[in-house]
Amino acid sequence: MTFDELDRAVLHALHVDGRAPFNQIAAVLGTSQQTVARRYRRLRSDGVLRVVGMTDARRLGQVEWFLRLHCTPDSALPVARALARRADTSWVQLTSGGTEISCVIRAPGGNAPEALLLQQLPKTPRVVSVSAHCLLRSFVGGPVGWHGRAGVLTGEQIARLRPDFGPAVSEVDITGDDRLLAALRRDGRATFAELAAATGLSEPTVRRRVNQLRASGILYLDIDLDAAVLGFHAQAILWLSVRPAHLVAAAEALARQPEVALAAITTGPANLLAKVVCRDVDALYACLTERVGTIEAIDRLETAPVIRTLKRAATAKISG
Template identity: 70%
Template sequence: MPLDDLDRALVHALYLDGRAAFNHVAEVLGTSQQTVARRYRRLRADGVLRVVGMTDARRLGLVEWFVRLRCTPDAALKVANALARREDTRWVQLTSGGTEIVCVIRSAQAPDSLLLRELPRTPRVVAVSAHCLLRTFVGGPVGWDGCAAALAPEQVERLTPEPPDPAAEPVADVAADEPLLALLRHDARTSYADLAAATGWAEATVRRRIRQLRRAGVLYWDIDMASVHLGYTVQAVLWLSVRPARLVEVAESLAGQPEVAFVAATTGSSNLVATVLCRDVEALYTYLTERVGRLDAIDRLESAPIIHTVKRAATS
């Protein structure tokens, strides 16, 4: 469905703060609370967007791995669907040719053997490689609003919440919060009253726990939304080999480009991985040749259009 300027402004506002009160959003956008609430309900009901509550793997003592699986064409979708059903996977996608799957998985250890044990038993999975995400420069808990950008800097400032406090006490017993976190993964805008009713906790307890998790950086808000709704019909994953002395320079340059939704340093022969969004194939060509191509510290670039997203930020 096409989004108008107000829809885009609302999406941008929710990228900044997924649980921002509608009266505050309306004030910043210069419209009524009823209009903002009505627009959100329509976008949510039509399956255009969902605000989800996600946890930062590092704060939970976990490591995130960027996993590449090569399959025979007849098996790729079956394997991708099996990966999507796993609670520890995010962003399960098929790349061009339909023979490679890329996904992010959380694990305390390298997931290669674990994946091979739990995936459908088939010889059609011909290769698996896992690359540890060493540092995320944009995406996940490092906020991105890139292609949704519709607000003026002053509006962005008014809607941006306080960042996590590095000095905050570590949150104890996060495992006990799983009933609450599961509800937030499904819909982070669920009211405090409904969260309390579903968990059996007091509403004050729910409010206090969310505040603690947010302040400690364990919990963050994300948007589950297909980029096509913002007019970006081409999505691609890039693997880049960058001279180590200039790795941070290149990563930060990429992170500042609105087309880049995700960029992270990884282990492996390619030490940066990125996901980019472009309006069409011609725009992707221009981006690769005129933006990425001018970064002279990149020694090698591999790119592949993403042809199907099986799972986005949260559980399907």
């Protein structure tokens, strides 16, 4: 399908505020509310783009782990599909020739994800190894969305779209918010009337609660997008070993690159993890050699090309 400049502008507006009203987006873009609504609904119905409500794991006392599963070639796809069906996984992808699975899983702070995971995976000896890497600090990814997919609006337009929730809320008890958060995971742009129907609460209560959750940072809105529609056809996961004294500086340098959709300091032999999204293999080569390769203090780099994506955001399955 075609993805023109207006589609990109709508995408950028939703990147700034996933729940921005269509009339506000239209006013900022200089078009009609009906045009914006029509563009969004077309992209959503075609399965290209969704706005999803996500929660910040750290603020909920959870830990995010990046898992690497090495499988025999005939078992990787069935295991990846099983992982994609789990509610606690995201970004389930086949990498490295289709024998390795990469995914993100959330677990309560003290729990070991490997034990939780292996109890529910298909009983097969073809999972050769599983390693879990704790995401200690993210610089891009999660609440800090991939800015490389946007880049259309001006600074003044972005400022007009930024939501204002009033004074920041330091602590919010989310007890009783399960149905509300589940509804927002299904559709981050669900109306307050739809959220009220899903939760049994009144519209004013739902409105106030959503704003409180967003103001506290517990709830954020993410764009679930097929990057291929934007012309990005080469993805890779990078495992980097960086000297500790330069680790934060290297992570910040990675985060500034438009191709980097995830940059996080992690545990394990490689202490810096990144995901890059490029237009083609030539652009991937340039990214690795001209930008990533020039970052100081990188001692080792492992590149795992992404072969297939089975799941992006928490509830968005690409293929089953």
